[in-house]
Amino acid sequence: MKSAFLTIFIKEMKSIIRDPKILITMIIVPVVLTGLMYGIMGAMTTQAVKQAMKPGGEILLVDLDHGYWAENFTNYLTSHKYTVTRYKDIDSAIKNYDNALCILVIPKGFSENLTRGYTAYLQVYYRIRGISFTSMMMGYKVYGIIRQYSDMLSKQILEKTGLSPEYVSSPVNGTSNIVIGNITIKNIDPSQVTGPLLMLGLFVPLIIGLLAGFVAQLSATSIAVEKEQKMLETLLTLPLSRFSLIAAKVTAAFIVSLIGGGAYFAIMAWYFSQMSSLGATNSSVSSSIALSALVKAVGMQTPAVLVIAGFGTLFLALGIALLLAMFVDDVRSAQIISGYIIAPLMLSIFIGLFLDITSMSPIQQTAIAAIPFANLAFILNLGLTGNYTAQLVAAFSSWAYAIIVLYIASRIIGTEKIFTMKLFKRKRRTSLGFHLLTR
Amino acid sequence: MPTQVVEVNDLHKVYPGGKEALKGLSFTVKEGEIYGLIGPNGAGKTTTLRILATILEPTNGTARIYGYDVKSEPEKVRRLIAYLPEEAGAYKYLSGLEFLDFIASFYAEDEQEKRRMIQEAWKISGLGMRIKDKIKTYSKGMLRRLLIAKTLMVHPKLAILDEPTSGLDVINSTRVRRIIKKYTREYGVTVLLSSHNMLEVEYLCDRVGIIHEGRIVAEGSPAELKKMYGAENLEEVFAKIVGGEEI
Ligand SMILES: Nc1ncnc2c1ncn2[C@@H]1O[C@H](COP(=O)(O)OP(=O)(O)OP(=O)(O)O)[C@@H](O)[C@H]1O
Numbered sequence: 181m182k183s184a185f186l187t188i189f190i191k192e193m194k195s196i197i198r199d200p201k202i203l204i205t206m207i208i209v210p211v212v213l214t215g216l217m218y219g220i221m222g223a224m225t226t227q228a229v230k231q232a233m234k235p236g237g238e239i240l241l242v243d244l245d246h247g248y249w250a251e252n253f254t255n256y257l258t259s260h261k262y263t264v265t266r267y268k269d270i271d272s273a274i275k276n277y278d279n280a281l282c283i284l285v286i287p288k289g290f291s292e293n294l295t296r297g298y299t300a301y302l303q304v305y306y307r308i309r310g311i312s313f314t315s316m317m318m319g320y321k322v323y324g325i326i327r328q329y330s331d332m333l334s335k336q337i338l339e340k341t342g343l344s345p346e347y348v349s350s351p352v353n354g355t356s357n358i359v360i361g362n363i364t365i366k367n368i369d370p371s372q373v374t375g376p377l378l379m380l381g382l383f384v385p386l387i388i389g390l391l392a393g394f395v396a397q398l399s400a401t402s403i404a405v406e407k408e409q410k411m412l413e414t415l416l417t418l419p420l421s422r423f424s425l426i427a428a429k430v431t432a433a434f435i436v437s438l439i440g441g442g443a444y445f446a447i448m449a450w451y452f453s454q455m456s457s458l459g460a461t462n463s464s465v466s467s468s469i470a471l472s473a474l475v476k477a478v479g480m481q482t483p484a485v486l487v488i489a490g491f492g493t494l495f496l497a498l499g500i501a502l503l504l505a506m507f508v509d510d511v512r513s514a515q516i517i518s519g520y521i522i523a524p525l526m527l528s529i530f531i532g533l534f535l536d537i538t539s540m541s542p543i544q545q546t547a548i549a550a551i552p553f554a555n556l557a558f559i560l561n562l563g564l565t566g567n568y569t570a571q572l573v574a575a576f577s578s579w580a581y582a583i584i585v586l587y588i589a590s591r592i593i594g595t596e597k598i599f600t601m602k603l604f605k606r607k608r609r610t611s612l613g614f615h616l617l618t619r
Numbered sequence: 620m621p622t623q624v625v626e627v628n629d630l631h632k633v634y635p636g637g638k639e640a641l642k643g644l645s646f647t648v649k650e651g652e653i654y655g656l657i658g659p660n661g662a663g664k665t666t667t668l669r670i671l672a673t674i675l676e677p678t679n680g681t682a683r684i685y686g687y688d689v690k691s692e693p694e695k696v697r698r699l700i701a702y703l704p705e706e707a708g709a710y711k712y713l714s715g716l717e718f719l720d721f722i723a724s725f726y727a728e729d730e731q732e733k734r735r736m737i738q739e740a741w742k743i744s745g746l747g748m749r750i751k752d753k754i755k756t757y758s759k760g761m762l763r764r765l766l767i768a769k770t771l772m773v774h775p776k777l778a779i780l781d782e783p784t785s786g787l788d789v790i791n792s793t794r795v796r797r798i799i800k801k802y803t804r805e806y807g808v809t810v811l812l813s814s815h816n817m818l819e820v821e822y823l824c825d826r827v828g829i830i831h832e833g834r835i836v837a838e839g840s841p842a843e844l845k846k847m848y849g850a851e852n853l854e855e856v857f858a859k860i861v862g863g864e865e866i
């Protein structure tokens with residue numbers, strides 16, 4: 181025979197999937213909204229960057245110089261897939277701007293300056309048509325082609341003098357090496373380290389906070405649903421342990437939250453991979469070497485501590501939500517009340533992210549690591565400073581709180597309090613008959 | 620001597636907030652009996668039934684079902700009873716069938732017994748093919764019939780029914796009463812119910828306890844009570860005991 185746990189669990193999943201109230205407010209809205217937001221932002225930026233990278237487009241040229249170098253530059257543009265339309269003066273060019281990239285003015289004396297060895301200037305006019313990302317990138321595109329042309333010229337000039345262009349363009353250069361914790365990584369692009377660091381120190385705590393929010397909302401809702409659909413009384417008299425009742429509800433809330441959180445995470449990961457591929461740079465260190473050096477720097481235990489603390493935090497949020505949900509009568513109040521948990525929870529994580537704990541004394545660090553939710557944000561920095569005691573406190577303090585809260589919740593669930601306790605005391609309507617009789 | 624199914628002794632209940640709902644209530648229900656609790660609004664009927672159904676805990680006094688104390692051995696009590704709350708609902712997003720399956724899963728020993736329960740409940744409910752529709756599409760009467768069916772299908776030793784026909788029209792009420800009567804005789808289910816309908820009580824109950832301000836103030840078979848108070852019907856008995864007829 182199916183166990184009571186499984187029966188309740190299946191019922192929970194069915195109502196989560198079928199009840200639009202739960203599905204819409206809990207899963208669809210947050211995931212779809214953020215997904216859409218990230219999706220649009222990501223697509224827009226990639227589109228804009230691609231547009232800007234792609235050579236070509238219309239340039240309105242006002243040649244006031246008519247010299248050799250003006251002609252040379254114009255040819256350079258056309259050979260790089262730009263369409264050049266000539267105008268006599270700036271005013272007529274502006275009138276015919278339309279979809280052109282920009283107006284390029286070659287001022288009088290351009291060729292003369294160049295031949296005499298002075299810097300020559302080109303004037304670029306471009307119109308701002310809105311705040312779209314694409315139009316912002318267009319400006320860079322024209323500067324890019326000017327830069328290219330300029331580099332080409334300086335190469336030619338230097339070749340005549342017999343000096344190496346590489347040498348002249350940067351007689352002094354730097355290579356970047358990174359010291360993190362007690363590890364030194366040579367010849368590495370800093371973004372290779374800051375990326376994963378950001379992941380561990382910022383996104384993982386935020387994702388856990390988000391998951392905790394999901395779990396709290398869902399489990400509070402699932403308790404309130406029983407009351408709202410007037411099933412609590414029936415449920416309390418069925419031959420099943422209160423423990424399996426709560427365990428099944430919690431499991432369902434966990435699974436659905438993990439799915440929701442997973443979707444959210446996938447969207448975020450996709451977005452950031454999209455973004456980082458745009459700014460990809462070359463580095464002599466492979467990313468796997470960088471990563472393994474990084475893990476050594478923050479300590480092998482740091483990811484584990486994050487996971488342990490993360491689950492503790494989830495259980496704590498869950499316990500608080502369960503506890504509060506017992507006091508309310510309907511789904512709406514349950515959601516409002518779990519909002520009271522989620523808001524300070526997220527705030528706490530955010531404050532944690534902006535708090536610089538590296539300048540604190542080890543004792544202060546250890547004390548602050550016991551603050552629930554916020555401590556998620558400290559774990560990485562504690563690893564970097566090598567305060568393992570504090571990391572241990574961060575890993576297990578949330579569990580301790582969670583166990584206390586869940587214990588209190590289970591004590592209440594076992595008694596009539598789950599039925600009689602009310603957070604918002606509502607006046608009981610005494611019926612007319614009763615008044616008559618007690619008069 | 621017949622077994623005592625329900626044994627309530629000097630029961631007191633004080634709600635948080637100080638309302639004393641039961642003030643020394645005592646009564647017993649014998650095996651196979653249909654026992655009716657009647658009394659004005661706020662007399663303490665629902666409170667009594669909730670204590671027996673292990674939802675509330677008595678403040679003082681004892682309540683036993685088949686000898687098991689509701690406060691110290693609630694799990695054992697729950698295996699013997701089926702409770703129909705006064706304002707019960709059901710999961711709106713399940714179909715009637717799924718709901719019956721859900722409830723039956725907690726009682727049935729195996730798949731076969733579960734199927735038997737569901738079949739029986741389907742018949743009792745009289746819902747026909749509507750059983751496959753979502754409960755949120757049911758009328759009040761259909762819902763109540765479904766809930767009566769889920770209570771009786773598990774063949775409990777004791778069925779606790781709080782105002783089983785409340786909110787039902789004449790035809791549905793009559794149907795439900797007939798079901799309760801036929802069914803409990805057939806399967807030897809003992810019934811403890813509360814009601815405001817004196818006709819219902821007279822038709823159904825072997826014995827009646829009149830409850831007033833948290834105490835049983837009169838008890839006996841409908842015939843006995845009528846004789847005791849020299850009344851034509853139970854309504855008169857009720858009025859004589861609890862007053863209020865001067866309006
Ligand atoms: N949860 C509660 N908290 C405080 N007082 C309550 C609670 N439930 C019931 N009471 C009070 O206890 C008394 C008995 O209530 P109960 O519901 O048992 O009456 P009843 O006989 O079932 O009435 P009715 O015929 O209206 O259903 C009433 O005065 C009621 O106001």
Ligand SMILES: [Mg+2]
Nearest residue numbers: 664665666705
């Ligand atoms: Mg009542």
